[in-house]
Amino acid sequence: MPNPATWLKPTGKGLYCEPGDFYIDPARPAPRAVITHGHGDHARANNRQVLATAETIAIMRSRFGDEAGGSLQPLAYGEWVALGDVRVKLVPAGHVLGSAQVVLEHQGTRVVISGDYKRRPDPTCPPFEPQSCDVFVTEATFGLPVFRHPPDAQEIGRLLHSMRLFPERCHVVGVYALGKCQRVLALLRRYGYAEPVFLHGALQAMCEVYERLGVDLGPLLPATGARRADLAGRLILAPPSAISDLWSRRLPDPVIAMASGWMRIRQRARQRGVELPLVISDHADWDELTATLSEVGAGEIWVTHGAEEALIRQASLQGLKARALSIAGFEDEAE
Amino acid sequence: MNDFAALLDALLFTPARLGKLRLMSEYFAATPDPERGWALAALTGELAFAEVKPMQIRELVLGRVDAELFGWSYDFVGDLAETASLIWPARPGANRAPGLSEIVAELAAATRASAGARLERWLDALDATGRWALLKLITGGLRVGVSARLAKTALAERAQIPLDEIEAVWHGLAPPYVELFAWLEGRGPRPETAGKPTFHPLMLAQALAEDDLDRLDPGSYRAEWKWDGIRVQLVARGGEKRLYSRSGDDIGAAFPDILAAMPADIVLDGELLVLRDGEVMPFNELQQRLNRKTASARMLQDYPAWVRLYDMLDEAGADLRPLPFDERRSRLESWYGAGPRERLDLSPLIPFASWDELRRLREGARARGIEGLMLKRRDAPYLSGRPKGPWFKWKRGALTVDAVLMYAQRGHGKRSSFYSDYTFGAWRDGALVPVGKAYSGFTDEELKRLDRWVRDNTVERYGPVREVAQQLVLEIAFDSVHRSTRHKSGLALRFPRVHRIRWDKPASEADTVAALERLLT
Numbered sequence: 001m002p003n004p005a006t007w008l009k010p011t012g013k014g015l016y017c018e019p020g021d022f023y024i025d026p027a028r029p030a031p032r033a034v035i036t037h038g039h040g041d042h043a044r045a046n047n048r049q050v051l052a053t054a055e056t057i058a059i060m061r062s063r064f065g066d067e068a069g070g071s072l073q074p075l076a077y078g079e080w081v082a083l084g085d086v087r088v089k090l091v092p093a094g095h096v097l098g099s100a101q102v103v104l105e106h107q108g109t110r111v112v113i114s115g116d117y118k119r120r121p122d123p124t125c126p127p128f129e130p131q132s133c134d135v136f137v138t139e140a141t142f143g144l145p146v147f148r149h150p151p152d153a154q155e156i157g158r159l160l161h162s163m164r165l166f167p168e169r170c171h172v173v174g175v176y177a178l179g180k181c182q183r184v185l186a187l188l189r190r191y192g193y194a195e196p197v198f199l200h201g202a203l204q205a206m207c208e209v210y211e212r213l214g215v216d217l218g219p220l221l222p223a224t225g226a227r228r229a230d231l232a233g234r235l236i237l238a239p240p241s242a243i244s245d246l247w248s249r250r251l252p253d254p255v256i257a258m259a260s261g262w263m264r265i266r267q268r269a270r271q272r273g274v275e276l277p278l279v280i281s282d283h284a285d286w287d288e289l290t291a292t293l294s295e296v297g298a299g300e301i302w303v304t305h306g307a308e309e310a311l312i313r314q315a316s317l318q319g320l321k322a323r324a325l326s327i328a329g330f331e332d333e334a335e
Numbered sequence: 336m337n338d339f340a341a342l343l344d345a346l347l348f349t350p351a352r353l354g355k356l357r358l359m360s361e362y363f364a365a366t367p368d369p370e371r372g373w374a375l376a377a378l379t380g381e382l383a384f385a386e387v388k389p390m391q392i393r394e395l396v397l398g399r400v401d402a403e404l405f406g407w408s409y410d411f412v413g414d415l416a417e418t419a420s421l422i423w424p425a426r427p428g429a430n431r432a433p434g435l436s437e438i439v440a441e442l443a444a445a446t447r448a449s450a451g452a453r454l455e456r457w458l459d460a461l462d463a464t465g466r467w468a469l470l471k472l473i474t475g476g477l478r479v480g481v482s483a484r485l486a487k488t489a490l491a492e493r494a495q496i497p498l499d500e501i502e503a504v505w506h507g508l509a510p511p512y513v514e515l516f517a518w519l520e521g522r523g524p525r526p527e528t529a530g531k532p533t534f535h536p537l538m539l540a541q542a543l544a545e546d547d548l549d550r551l552d553p554g555s556y557r558a559e560w561k562w563d564g565i566r567v568q569l570v571a572r573g574g575e576k577r578l579y580s581r582s583g584d585d586i587g588a589a590f591p592d593i594l595a596a597m598p599a600d601i602v603l604d605g606e607l608l609v610l611r612d613g614e615v616m617p618f619n620e621l622q623q624r625l626n627r628k629t630a631s632a633r634m635l636q637d638y639p640a641w642v643r644l645y646d647m648l649d650e651a652g653a654d655l656r657p658l659p660f661d662e663r664r665s666r667l668e669s670w671y672g673a674g675p676r677e678r679l680d681l682s683p684l685i686p687f688a689s690w691d692e693l694r695r696l697r698e699g700a701r702a703r704g705i706e707g708l709m710l711k712r713r714d715a716p717y718l719s720g721r722p723k724g725p726w727f728k729w730k731r732g733a734l735t736v737d738a739v740l741m742y743a744q745r746g747h748g749k750r751s752s753f754y755s756d757y758t759f760g761a762w763r764d765g766a767l768v769p770v771g772k773a774y775s776g777f778t779d780e781e782l783k784r785l786d787r788w789v790r791d792n793t794v795e796r797y798g799p800v801r802e803v804a805q806q807l808v809l810e811i812a813f814d815s816v817h818r819s820t821r822h823k824s825g826l827a828l829r830f831p832r833v834h835r836i837r838w839d840k841p842a843s844e845a846d847t848v849a850a851l852e853r854l855l856t
Contacts, residue, residue, distance in 0.1 A: 145400065146408045146421035148463065165357055244751045256751060264421065265412055266347065271799055273751035275348050310407050317401060 004111045004135045004300075008104070010327045015113065015137075019106050020086035022051075024113055034088065036115025037099035038063065038178055051075055051083070053090055055098025055213055059178065062209045077126070093117040094128035095282050096179030097210060103131055112296065113137040118281065119288040120152065123186040124179070124215050128292075136298035137325065140306030141283040142261050145314075149261060149285040155278045156184075156191045162255060162276050163235065170231045170251050171276070174240035174258040177203050179282050181237055182210045184259050185217040187280075188235070198223040198231065200238035200247070228252050244273045261285065290314055293322075336435045336461060338366060339374045340468030346479040350748030355481060359489035363516075372511025373435045375490075377472060379483035380584075381510055384442040384450075387473045389415050391451045395458070399424055416474060419458075420466035429459040436511070438469065484582045494519035499536035499719045502583045506570075507531035530573040534583040535602055535648050535656075536719035537568065540709060540726035547727065548690045557660065557713055558685040558693055561706040561728055562643055563618050563815075564608035565625070569642060571597050572649075578607075589627040592640050596678035601670075602649035603642070606682065608704065610641040613680075615704025618829065619817045644671070645682040645709075648717060656717035660725075663717065697731055706814065707731040733812040734854055735834055737845045739767055740807040743789040745799045746774070753782055754789040754801060757833065759809050761824070763848040767805055768824045770851060776812065776832030785836065808837035808845050816854050824848050826855075 007018045014026035022032035025042040033047035038059030043052070045067040050057065054074035061068045075081055077100065080089050090100035095116040102113040112133040119128050142149075163171055175181040181203050188197065196219040199207060207217055223236050232252045242248060243256050258274045261281030269277035284292065293301055293315055302325035303311050315322035342362045349355050359378070363371050376382045396405055396419045405422060412418040441453055454473065458466050471477040484498075487505065491498040496519070507528040508515050517523030566581040576597045578587040587594050593607070609616040609624070616638075624630060624638050647667040648656050655663050664684070671681055685708070687693045697708050707730035715725030738759035746755035756774050760767035777785065788807060795802040812834035819827035826848065 144408050144411055145404050145424075146412055146418060148421065150463070165361060166354065244745075246752060249752050253749065266417060267413060269348065273745060273747065273799075275350065275354075275748075277348065307407070307411075310404055313401065313403050 001108055004104075004106070004109055007106060008111055008135075010325055015325075015327050017083075017086060017104060017106075020083040020088065020104070022083055024102055025115070032083070033069070034083075034102055035060070036093065036102060036113065037096055039096070039116070039176075042115065045069070049073065051081070051088070053077065053098045053100050056100070057098075058209055058213060059098055059206070062205055091129050091131055092126040094119065094122060094125060097125045097182070097213060097215065099125060101128075101131065103133070109134050111135040111137065112298075114139060114292075116141070116283055117292075118284045119292065120149070122183055122282070123190060124182045124210065130292065130295045132297050134298060135300045135302060136293070136296045137302045137304060138289065138293065138311070139283065140289065140303050140308050140311040142281065142285050143289060143303070143307035143311035145286045145310070147261060147264055147285045148287055149264070149279050149281050152187050152280060153191060155259075155280050156187045159188075159235075159257060159276065159278060160191065160193060162257075163233070166255055167233050169253045169255050170234050170236055171257055172236040172238055172243055172248055172251060172254045173278065174243040174256075174260070174274075175203070175237050176282075177206045177239055180259055180280070182207060182215060182217060183282065184237065184280065185220075186215065189216070189218045193235070194218065195235070196221045198226060198234055198236040200224070200236070200242055202239050202242070203237055290318065293320055294318060336438060336457075336469060337432050337465040338362070339370070339377070339435050340461070340465040342374070343468045343471075343477070343479050344464050346481055350480075350751075352485065355485060356489045356492060359481070359486060360493045363490065363493060368513045368516060369436050369511035370434050372513060372516065373439050375486060375512055376439075376510035377435070377477065378481050378486040382439065382472070384439070384445070384473075386475045387447065387450050387454060389474060391447075391454075392416070392419050392470060392474070395419075395451065395455055396422060398455075416470035416476060417467055420463050420470055423458050423463075423466055426459045430456065432460045432462070432465060433457050439510075442473070482582065483584055487583075490515075490519055497720075502534050502536050504528050504533060505583060506533040506577065506579075506585065532570045532572040532575040532577045534570065534577075534579045535568060536583075537566065537581055537604070538646075538717050538719060538726060539721040540728040541721060541723055543710065543727040543729040551690075551710075553687065553690055553693070555713055556710045557664070558687055559645060559682050559709045559711070560685065561709045561730065562606040562608060562615065562682065563704050563706045564606040564615070564621055564643070567605060567607045567642060568648075569593070569597050569601070569603040569605070571599050571601050572652075574599070586625075589624060589630050590640050591630060592635050593642060593678055596676070598674075598676075600649075600651045602647070603644050603667075603679075604646035604648060605642040605644035605679075608641050608643055609638045610680075611639065617704075617817050618815070619819070619827070639678075641678050641680060643680055643682045646717065659714040659716060660711050661713045697729060705731070730814075733814060733834070734816070735810055735812050736761065736770075736851055736854075737808050737837060737840065738770060738811050739805050739842045739845045740789075740803055740809055741767055741769055741805065743785075743801050743803060750782075753786045755782055755786070757785075757809065759811060760805075761846050761848045761851055763824070768848055769822070770824045770826055770848065771811065771813070771828040771831045773809070773811060773831045773833050776834055777836065781833075781836060806842050808840040808842055809833050810835040810837055816851055818855065824851075826851055 009016050013028050015024045023030040024034050025036055026033050029046040032049045035043045035052040038056050043060050045064040048070040050069040050072045057072045057074050075090050080087050087105040089103040093099040093101045093115050104111045110133040112131050116139050117128050175184050198221050201224050248254055255275050257276035259278040259280040263269050263277035263279045301315050301322035304325050304327050308324040312322045345358050346355055400422055408422050409418045487501045488498050491501050504526045514526050518525050568579040570577045576594050577585055578590050578593055580586050609620040620638050647663055710727040712725040738761055741760045742758040743754035744756040746753055758769050758772050760769045792804040793801045794804055811831050813828040813831040815829045817827050
C-alpha cells in the first residue's frame with residue numbers, strides 16, 4: 001500500500017492526483033479539475049473538464065459564464081465515479097452551498113481533501129459529513145486557539161439589538177458574495193427578521209443562484225437606487241470592500257458591521273473601521289478543527305492554507321501525525 | 336459581569352458620542368443596583384484594588400494551554416488580555432458567571448497573590464468578552480473611550496436633568512451609588528452634599544467675536560490675562576481637600592504640593608501652572624505632571640505647580656456665587672492679602688480705558704504662558720455653564736505655517752470612509768520632516784475635496800494610512816510650538832488645525848523646520 005504522498009502531490013498548479021490525472025482546485029487552468037466549492041481561490045475559469053456538485057457548477061456558471069469550463073460534469077453527494085485508476089466521491093463540507101470534501105480511493109488507501117469546511121449547522125447547505133480515512137487534508141484558516149466562534153444566534157442577536165437601539169440609522173453588514181451573504185440572510189429569517197433586506201449590486205447574482213437552487217432568502221431589494229431616507233432603520237448587505245468606502249457614503253449614518261471570523265480580533269475590526277463586528281464564519285474554528293482531526297481517525301494529516309504550524313503542533317499533542325502541505329493558489333479568507 | 340463586558344465591548348467599537356450615550360443609558364436602565372453602580376464606578380475610574388500583574392495572567396494561561404500555541408496566538412493577537420480571554424479553554428460545569436459586584440467585593444479584600452486564584456475561577460465562569468473585560472479591569476488597562484464626564488452625561492440625559500446637577504453631588508458620593516440612582520429615578524431625595532468637598536460647576540467664557548466689542552461698554556468689564564495652563568477648582572471643606580479639573584475629575588493625587596498649600600474651608604477658581612521664579616513655564620512642562628496617579632519627589636522639584644487664582648466661590652461656608660464679580664474679587668484679594676499663600680498667587684486685573692487699548696495689549700501678548708485675554712462683567716454673578724455675555728475669552732491670534740501634506744489616515748465614525756487625519760511636514764535639508772497632525776479646520780466640502788485628492792495622489796499604502804505625493808500645501812494654524820523629543824523634527828505644535836488649503840502654492844515654497852524653531856516659546 002503506497003503512501004498517498006507518492007500519488008497525490010502539491011505542484012505549482014495545485015494539488016495533482018497522478019493515477020487519476022486530475023487536479024483538485026487548480027490555481028491555473030487544467031485539463032481535468034475536481035472543484036471543492038465556488039469561492040474564487042478554489043474554482044477558477046477555463047478548466048477543460050470540471051467535476052463538481054451541481055450547485056458548484058451553477059455557481060461557476062453564474063460567475064464565469066462561458067468561461068466556466070469546457071465540459072462541466074455534475075456529481076451528486078455520495079456517488080462514486082472512476083477517474084483513471086482512482087475512485088472519487090464528493091461529500092458535504094458544510095462550507096457554502098455545493099461545497100464538498102473530495103474522497104479519493106486508490107490501491108486500498110483513502111484520502112479526504114476537506115476543501116474549506118465548518119462543523120456548525122448552516123441553513124443554506126447540508127452539514128459536513130466526517131469520513132474515516134487514511135490521510136485527511138485539512139484547511140487551517142482559523143488554526144489558532146484564539147479562534148472560537150460564538151454561536152450564530154448570539155451574533156445575529158447582537159445585530160438585531162443594535163438595530164433596535166439605533167432605529168434612525170441604517171446597518172450595513174460586510175459579507176462575501178458567495179456563502180456568507182446568503183447564510184446571514186437565512187439566519188436573520190430564522191431568528192425572526194422578516195423585513196426586506198437591501199442588497200449591494202455585487203451580491204444580487206449569487207442570491208439569485210441560491211434561490212434558484214431552492215434556498216429561501218426572504219424579501220430582498222436592491223440598495224442601488226433606493227432613496228436615502230428610505231434606508232434609515234434598514235439592513236443592507238454589501239461586499240466587505242464597499243462597507244467603509246465611497247459606496248457607503250450615500251447611506252444614512254450607517255452602523256458599519258462585518259460578518260467574518262477575523263472579527264474575533266478587536267484590533268483587526270478596529271483597523272477596518274468596523275463598529276459592529278459579527279463573528280460569523282464559514283470556516284471551522286479551532287475547536288471544530290481539532291475535533292475533526294480526532295473524528296476522522298486518519299493516520300496522517302496534511303495541513304494546508306492558514307496557521308499550519310499551530311494545528312500541526314496541536315495534532316501532535318493529540319497523538320496524531322501531521323505535516324504541512326503547501327498548495328499554490330489558496331488565500332487566507334480575504335477580508 | 337458578562338452584560339457589563341458586552342457594554343464595554345460595544346463602547347470600544349462605537350465611535351460616536353451619541354452612540355456611546357445610548358449604550359450606557361440602556362445599560363443603566365436594564366441593570367439593577369448595585370451592579371450598575373459598580374459599572375458606573377468602573378467607567379468613571381473610581382474603582383481601586385490591588386492590580387494583577389500581566390505575569391500572573393500569563394502563568395494562569397500557561398497552566399491551561401500549551402506554551403507554543405500560546406506564543407503563536409499572542410504574536411497574532413498582540414494584546415495579552417485579549418489573547419488570554421480568547422484562548423482560555425472552557426471548563427465544562429463551571430460556576431455561574433460572577434456579577435461585577437461580587438468581583439469588586441472579593442478583590443477589595445484580596446491581595447495581589449490571592450487575587451490570582453479567584454481570577455482563575457472567574458475566567459472559567461465568564462464568556463470570552465467577559466474574560467476580556469475582567470482582565471482589562473484587573474490590570475488597570477480598561478480603555479473604551481468613555482470619560483467620567485460622558486458616563487455622567489448618560490445619567491443626566493436619562494434623568495433629563497442638567498449634567499451640572501450630577502457634578503454638584505458627585506464628589507459627596509461613593510460606589511455603588513445606590514442613592515444617586517434612587518434620586519435620578521425619582522425614588523429618593525437629592526443626595527446631601529453639605530459639609531462635603533463637592534465640585535462646583537464652572538462658569539465658562541464665550542469666545543469673543545470681533546464685532547461683539549462694538550456692543551460692549553468697556554467700563555462694565557474687567558480684563559485678565561488668559562493663562563496657558565489648565566483650569567482647576569480648589570475645594571476645602573469639612574477637613575477634606577480636593578483639586579478638581581474643569582471636567583470635575585479629582586486630580587489631587589498628582590498634586591500633593593497644591594493640596595498641602597490649600598487653606599481650610601474655601602472654594603477657589605484658578606489656573607494650574609508650572610512656575611519658576613514667578614515665571615510661567617511652557618504648557619508641556621505642566622503636561623509632565625498631568626494624567627498621573629502620583630507625583631515623584633523629582634517631579635515635584637522639577638515641575639513646581641502653582642495655582643494662579645481668579646475667583647472665589649465660597650469662603651468659610653458662605654456661598655459667594657450670587658455676588659457680583661467685583662465683590663467676589665475684592666473678597667479674594669483681601670483673603671489673599673491676609674496671609675502668606677504658598678503655591679498660590681493672584682491673576683492680576685489689567686487696567687484699560689478703551690477696547691483699542693486692550694486690543695494693543697492683546698497683540699503684544701506673545702509672552703510665555705499667555706493665550707490671550709479674559710473679559711468679565713463687573714456685575715455678573717458666578718453662573719454655571721457658558722452664559723452668553725458675562726464672560727468672554729479673547730484669544731491672541733494663532734500662529735500659522737505652510738506645511739506639506741505627507742500622509743492621510745481614515746477617520747472614525749462618520750468619517751470612516753474619508754481620509755480626514757492629515758500628517759504634514761516642513762522642509763529640512765531638502766527633505767520633508769513630519770511636524771504634526773491635524774484633523775479639523777476644514778469644511779465638509781473641503782474634506783470631500785481633500786479625500787479625493789488623497790485617493791488620486793496616493794503613492795503608498797500602509798493599512799489605513801496612505802502616503803501621498805509631496806505636492807499639497809496646507810496652511811496650518813496653531814497656538815504655539817514646543818520642543819519635543821518624541822518627534823523626529825524635535826518640535827510639537829499645540830492645537831494644530833488646517834487653516835487654509837493652499838491648492839495654489841507649490842510645495843517647494845512651504846516653510847522649513849528652522850522657520851518653526853524661530854517661533855518656539
